Amino acid sequence: MLGALLRVAFMTAAAYRASFLVDVGVGAMTSVGVLLPLVFVYDHAAVIGGWTFHEALLVTGFFLLLQGLSGMLIEPNLSAVVEGVRTGALDYLVLKPVDAQLVASLQRIAPAKVWDLLAGGAVLAYGLHHLPAPSALGVLEAAGLLLAGLGAMYGLWILVICTSFWFVRVDNLRFLLSSVLDTGRWPVGIYQGWLRLVLTVVVPVAVVTSFPAMALLHRAQPVLVLQAAAVAVTLLGLSRLTWRLALRHYTSASS
Amino acid sequence: MVAYRAEMVVWILTATMPLVMLALWNAAAAQGPLAGFGQAEFARYFTATLVVRQLTGTWLVWELSNMVRTGSLSPQLLRPLHPLSLNLAETLAALPFRLVVLTPIVAALLVWRPDIAFLPAPSTLLLTALSTVLAFLLSWLVQGLFGMLAFWLDQSVGLFSVWFAIYALLGGYFLPLPLLPPMVRDAARWLPFQATLAAPVEILLGTNGDPLEALAVQLGWVLVAGALAAWMWRAGLRRYGAVGA
Numbered sequence: 001m002l003g004a005l006l007r008v009a010f011m012t013a014a015a016y017r018a019s020f021l022v023d024v025g026v027g028a029m030t031s032v033g034v035l036l037p038l039v040f041v042y043d044h045a046a047v048i049g050g051w052t053f054h055e056a057l058l059v060t061g062f063f064l065l066l067q068g069l070s071g072m073l074i075e076p077n078l079s080a081v082v083e084g085v086r087t088g089a090l091d092y093l094v095l096k097p098v099d100a101q102l103v104a105s106l107q108r109i110a111p112a113k114v115w116d117l118l119a120g121g122a123v124l125a126y127g128l129h130h131l132p133a134p135s136a137l138g139v140l141e142a143a144g145l146l147l148a149g150l151g152a153m154y155g156l157w158i159l160v161i162c163t164s165f166w167f168v169r170v171d172n173l174r175f176l177l178s179s180v181l182d183t184g185r186w187p188v189g190i191y192q193g194w195l196r197l198v199l200t201v202v203v204p205v206a207v208v209t210s211f212p213a214m215a216l217l218h219r220a221q222p223v224l225v226l227q228a229a230a231v232a233v234t235l236l237g238l239s240r241l242t243w244r245l246a247l248r249h250y251t252s253a254s255s
Numbered sequence: 256m257v258a259y260r261a262e263m264v265v266w267i268l269t270a271t272m273p274l275v276m277l278a279l280w281n282a283a284a285a286q287g288p289l290a291g292f293g294q295a296e297f298a299r300y301f302t303a304t305l306v307v308r309q310l311t312g313t314w315l316v317w318e319l320s321n322m323v324r325t326g327s328l329s330p331q332l333l334r335p336l337h338p339l340s341l342n343l344a345e346t347l348a349a350l351p352f353r354l355v356v357l358t359p360i361v362a363a364l365l366v367w368r369p370d371i372a373f374l375p376a377p378s379t380l381l382l383t384a385l386s387t388v389l390a391f392l393l394s395w396l397v398q399g400l401f402g403m404l405a406f407w408l409d410q411s412v413g414l415f416s417v418w419f420a421i422y423a424l425l426g427g428y429f430l431p432l433p434l435l436p437p438m439v440r441d442a443a444r445w446l447p448f449q450a451t452l453a454a455p456v457e458i459l460l461g462t463n464g465d466p467l468e469a470l471a472v473q474l475g476w477v478l479v480a481g482a483l484a485a486w487m488w489r490a491g492l493r494r495y496g497a498v499g500a
């Protein structure tokens with residue numbers, strides 16, 4: 001099932017080769033755009049919010065990974081579902097004999113965004129190269145936190161999609177999504193008070209970007225893992241319930 | 256009706272990046288001012304950036320490239336009103352609503368850091384208003400230019416995001432221009448990026464030593480972009496018709 005969806009996505013990309021190349025070039029430029037502000041800031045201060053340059057690079061690396069996954073999987077599907085609700089094309093999807101949420105989440109994949117994943121990996125490697133090597137436990141913890149964070153973001157995204165069943169025209173939600181993601185590019189230490197709470201619990205961007213970095217730096221307390229897991233489970237459960245409710249509410253375009 | 260208003264709020268909230276940048280620079284300046292910017296100066300700078308960006312924001316590149324791609328431009332071409340004039344009118348009509356959304360955000364910033372409030376001189380306000388109008392025209396024209404690329408390319412929006420990445424760094428969106436490395440900063444003064452954002456912000460805050468020069472640079476770029484847009488529009492329409500859309 002997953003394999004079939006992936007194959008279609010890559011066939012589409014191969015059919016529009018020039019477009020694919022431009023996408024990759026644009027992606028390269030924007031990841032440089034993510035890195036340069038950090039370089040400029042650390043030009044003026046050695047430690048910001050308790051994070052040094054190389055430590056902050058880890059956060060940026062995870063941010064690029066998140067951006068890549070979001071651009072590759074989330075944004076195209078978000079647009080597709082919202083469009084489907086508006087035009088009634090969602091009918092075909094709901095009629096298929098597989099779980100509608102699964103297909104809705106993976107019907108379109110943009111392989112060109114793979115650049116962000118590569119850039120994220122490179123930035124992570126460079127940052128780690130200049131820091132003491134993390135222990136195996138730290139890496140494991142980071143992987144767990146990353147997974148929990150991505151799960152939470154996925155749940156949040158399904159919730160966002162569900163709003164389109166009521167509000168219809170929210171096809172610009174993906175821009176909102178990306179501006180929310182933008183808050184994750186800096187270490188969570190720079191945000192204060194309730195803003196930090198929002199970024200770790202309500203819109204758990206920091207769980208994807210800062211928490212794994214903290215685990216690699218051995219700064220993640222066990223309670224952090226529990227918190228991330230709780231946030232992920234809550235958002236995933238809530239999104240599943242809302243999706244079912246939303247589908248029942250769906251009346252297609254004509255009725 | 257509710258649906259469209261929700262869309263407006265979403266669009267407006269996407270321009271809150273200055274607040275994210277403010278958080279970063281606020282933390283960076285915790286130990287003391289950087290290049291003359293303390294926490295209060297950063298707060299004032301990014302509040303002004305937020306306001307100017309909201310006042311000068313347009314969505315032309317998305318709308319235009321969408322209209323060209325789907326062909327919904329065709330019926331608009333039949334009307335006696337120029338499609339771009341229509342968009343200009345729509346953008347200006349959205350201004351009051353933008354102000355409504357902006358007010359609570361600025362109020363919250365004032366509560367957070369009351370010392371960012373200041374009273375500019377009337378002459379400063381006049382120059383700022385002039386500069387903001389030029390900044391709006393320039394960013395509208397630039398977005399129009401990238402939107403018109405859709406007559407030839409499929410990737411006009413993608414290319415615009417490259418422009419945006421440069422603009423964020425050299426236009427004063429991510430950081431105040433004085434914090435750039437000196438060589439980059441001197442070049443940035445003459446580029447179109449700062450003319451769409453940093454110019455009015457710096458004139459308002461009084462950090463620009465030569466406001467008239469900044470206005471002249473802005474006016475120059477507006478004229479260049481305007482001429483280019485007029486030419487591209489004509490060339491693009493010929494191409495558009497040729498596809499048979």
